[in-house]
Amino acid sequence: xxxxxxxxxxxxxxxxxxxxxxxxxxxxxxxxxxxxxxxxxxxxxxxxxxxxxxxxxxxxxxxxxxxxxxxxxxxxxxxxxxxxxxxxxxxxxxx
Numbered sequence: 001x002x003x004x005x006x007x008x009x010x011x012x013x014x015x016x017x018x019x020x021x022x023x024x025x026x027x028x029x030x031x032x033x034x035x036x037x038x039x040x041x042x043x044x045x046x047x048x049x050x051x052x053x054x055x056x057x058x059x060x061x062x063x064x065x066x067x068x069x070x071x072x073x074x075x076x077x078x079x080x081x082x083x084x085x086x087x088x089x090x091x092x093x094x095x
Contacts, residue, residue: 021065024058024061025061025065025078025088026076026080026083028044028058028062028088028091029087029088029091031078031080032079033079042094043055044095056095058092058095059095062088062091062092063088063089063092065088066085066092067085069084069085
């Protein structure tokens with residue numbers, strides 16, 4: 001909705017959602033202020049049981065968000081550098 005200018009009176013809510021999405025993407029890439037833990041092999045690690053549910057969801061979200069960023073011609077500004085759509089795609093593929 002933000003990308004297409006259809007948010008109208010709800011743009012504040014969608015902007016907050018985008019901020020949270022940016023925060024999560026930075027955390028998955030290790031460029032955030034609080035990052036997602038990884039196993040020694042590089043797999044995102046959230047919890048001891050059913051971890052692959054988290055990894056699968058995170059990889060899907062990284063892919064979709066990277067596509068959004070590509071369409072919008074944007075990058076994510078993280079506390080520890082810029083996150084590009086290509087980096088998000090590469091991280092999703094690595095998972």
